[in-house]
Amino acid sequence: MKAVVYEGPRRVSVQEVPDARVERPTDVLVRITTTNICGSDLHMYEGRTDFEPGRWFGHENMGEVVEVGDGVDKVQVGDRVVLPFNVACGHCKNCERGLTNYCLTAQPEPHMAGAAYGFADMGPWPGGQAELLRVPWGDFNCLRLGEDADERASDYVMLADIFPTGYHATELAGVSPGDQTVIYGAGPVGLMAALSATLRGAGKVMVVDRHPDRLRLAESIGAIAIDDSKVDPVQAVLDQTMGLGADNGCECVGYQAHDPDGNEHPNDTLNKLVNSVRFTGRIGAIGVFVPQDPGASDELARNGQVAFDFGMFWFKGQHIGSGQAPIKRYNRQLRDLIAAGRAEPSFIVSHELPLDQAPEAYQHFDARDDGWTKVVLKP
Template structure:
């Protein structure tokens, strides 16, 4: 299969690599149909991590199931699924507490916790910027999608990482109906936080940034834009 392989700082090559395969009865194999490039991928791309040469990037993944392990009970071949950033077992003490981002089972390094696709220091797992992806514990880690998944992939792939990240910010800020809310920064995470605050019924939502195109997008989704370049001219 073809994959986007990290070769070293600022060097990523699309090349042929061995096909992803079932390695455990609970695995599934997903044919990747849509994947995002995350801002945090820059940590690896720019050489600021211990990410090993020869590994595949990509942790915002969506696709169609093409194979399931013998112990998989819910996910079926042919279904479209979106895959959260983190890889978790679903049964360790951290997962039982809902702290799946600190799963102990999937992290082989005893001094660390948490695993992810194609990410430094989060296990040996390959990323999804490839034609195929092995998903451990597919029944737990794959979110099965509805019949419109093939047509709405650009919507559903947002559930892999970027939308939940912005939404979680509003959870941590305890945004509730009627609140006056401001979001600083209108990059992808900031826009998703803006949209989440609006969905939660915030009375007014301001979004501050110095990039006009980002502010236009914030206004399109219902926020009041604040151009920080105009507030603090050089």
């Protein structure tokens, strides 16, 4: 089968790899019809993780079930399914509490928790930017879709990661009806957080970024765009909230090696959130901060640290939540909102391309090139 294989920093190619297959009775084999490139893939693509060359990417996957193991009860051949990016067993201490993002069985390292398809340090599972995907514990890890699955694939595929992830950011931040919410980052994840804040009834949603195309998308769902290349975003949020600060905020940027002009990136979004959010407000931090970037010129980043003014955070009595999102916690409800026509996360999709064009798509998405907001691959 064909897959998008990592060769080294900023190098991927579409190669023939061994076919995925059913290996255990609880496995489901899925023919991938839709699979996305994610901002999380860029941490590996840019070479600051220990993702091994020869492995393949893809954790935002959707497709058709083509084979099931003897121990699979609920999922059947022919079902259209979307696969939460967390690989989870469903029965460990963490899964039992709904923390499928920290499964202890799917992660083989004894001192670690959490697993994903096609990901560094998240278990051995191959990715779905390929023609076939093996889904372990298939009954638990497949979300079945309705008759409109193919027709609305660009909406439903967002259930594998970024729609529930954006929703989780707003859950961690405690976004409630009427709230004034600020979101740092208008990438796919930030835009899904903005959509989620709106679905939760926020009164005012402010989105900070500097890419005009991404800010326009934020405005298209009713958010207020704040261009931090033109204004001080903290001051802009204070101006929008009668000087008090937002009720809550979401960090949807994560570790960035460079700003769009190629300058070393300060990774200062956490401090900007502390200063943009009111006293006692909550912050949901779901951008990924990878442990270390040995190549960074900024000493903090080299040591896997980011600036965080804990003194001001403490003084303001704020709260913060972080980590991988537990996709299964939200994906049924969000699926049903899509099915009912009440949420259309596909508004962020800029490109639908065949798998063969993945290398150029990675290049453009990584450069944050104008108009490359979210790439959907069609193997």
